[in-house]
Amino acid sequence: MTRRKLVAGNWKMNGSHAALSELDAIAEAAAAHTSIDVAVAVPATLIAPAATRVPALSIGAEDVHAADHGAHTGCVSAAMVKEAGARFSIVGHSERRADQGERDADVKAKAEALHRHGLNAIVCVGETLDEREAGRAEAVVTAQIAGSLPDGAAAEWCAIAYEPVWAIGTGRTPTAADVAAMQGAIRAKLRAMIGEEADRLRILYGGSVTPDNARELLHVADVDGALVGGASLTAAKFVPIIAAAN
Numbered sequence: 573m574t575r576r577k578l579v580a581g582n583w584k585m586n587g588s589h590a591a592l593s594e595l596d597a598i599a600e601a602a603a604a605h606t607s608i609d610v611a612v613a614v615p616a617t618l619i620a621p622a623a624t625r626v627p628a629l630s631i632g633a634e635d636v637h638a639a640d641h642g643a644h645t646g647c648v649s650a651a652m653v654k655e656a657g658a659r660f661s662i663v664g665h666s667e668r669r670a671d672q673g674e675r676d677a678d679v680k681a682k683a684e685a686l687h688r689h690g691l692n693a694i695v696c697v698g699e700t701l702d703e704r705e706a707g708r709a710e711a712v713v714t715a716q717i718a719g720s721l722p723d724g725a726a727a728e729w730c731a732i733a734y735e736p737v738w739a740i741g742t743g744r745t746p747t748a749a750d751v752a753a754m755q756g757a758i759r760a761k762l763r764a765m766i767g768e769e770a771d772r773l774r775i776l777y778g779g780s781v782t783p784d785n786a787r788e789l790l791h792v793a794d795v796d797g798a799l800v801g802g803a804s805l806t807a808a809k810f811v812p813i814i815a816a817a818n
C-alpha cells in the first residue's frame with residue numbers, strides 16, 4: 573500500500589501578518605513537489621489572510637469546537653474556520669490535551685464536526701515521558717486512538733499524527749526503531765477498528781522534526797508524513813523538510 577506523504581506545519585501561537593510572507597516559498601515548494609501533500613495550520617486570526625495569500629496551499633486551523641455554534645466564548649467552529657478558508661484542522665494536540673484538559677471524547681467529537689463540514693482532520697496522539705519510561709507508551713497511544721478516532725474515519729479526510737509529548741519542542745526524537753514500533757502499533761489498532769481502511773489512513777510523525785532529521789524520520793516504515801512545529805515557521809526550514817519527504 574503506497575500512501576501519499578503529507579507534510580503539515582503547525583504554527584501554534586506564533587506568527588503574524590508579516591510572517592505570512594514565509595508561506596510564499598512554502599507554497600512554491602508544495603507546487604513543485606507534486607507527489608506529496610503540504611499543509612500549514614495557523615492561528616485562527618491568520619487563516620483568512622493566509623488562505624487569500626496562497627490559495628493553492630492547504631491552510632488549516634489548529635483546533636475547532638465540536639459544536640457548530642452557541643454559547644462558547646472564545647471558541648471557533650468548523651463552519652467558521654471553513655468560511656475563513658481552512659481546509660482542515662488539527663485536533664487533540666497534546667498542548668490542548670494538557671492546557672485545555674481535552675479528553676479523547678472531545679477530540680473525536682471535534683474530528684466528526686470537521687467531517688460534517690467537509691474539512692479534513694489531523695488527530696493527534698502521543699505519550700508523555702513518564703508513560704514511556706513506565707513502559708506504557710503503546711498502551712497509552714492505542715487507548716487514545718480507540719477514544720479519539722472519529723466515526724467513519726476514512727483516508728480521504730482523516731489522518732493520525734503520533735507526537736510523543738517529550739519530543740515536542742525539545743530537540744529529542746525517538747529512535748527510528750521506536751517510531752517504527754509505534755507507527756505499527758497504531759496501524760494495528762486502526763485495523764482492529766476500521767479494517768482495511770486502516771491501510772489507507774496516513775499516520776504522521778511529529779516532535780522535533782528538522783531539516784537534519786526529516787529524511788530519516790520520514791522514511792521509517794509506516795511514517796506517512798510529518799507534523800512540524802518550530803521548523804514550519806520559516807520557509808528556510810520547512811521547505812527542506814518538504815523536499816525530504818519526496
Ligand SMILES: O=C(CO)COP(=O)(O)O
Pocket residue numbers: 582665735739740741742743778779780781799800801802803
Ligand atoms: O507539536 C508539534 C507539531 O504539532 C511538534 O512541534 P516541534 O516540531 O516544534 O517539536
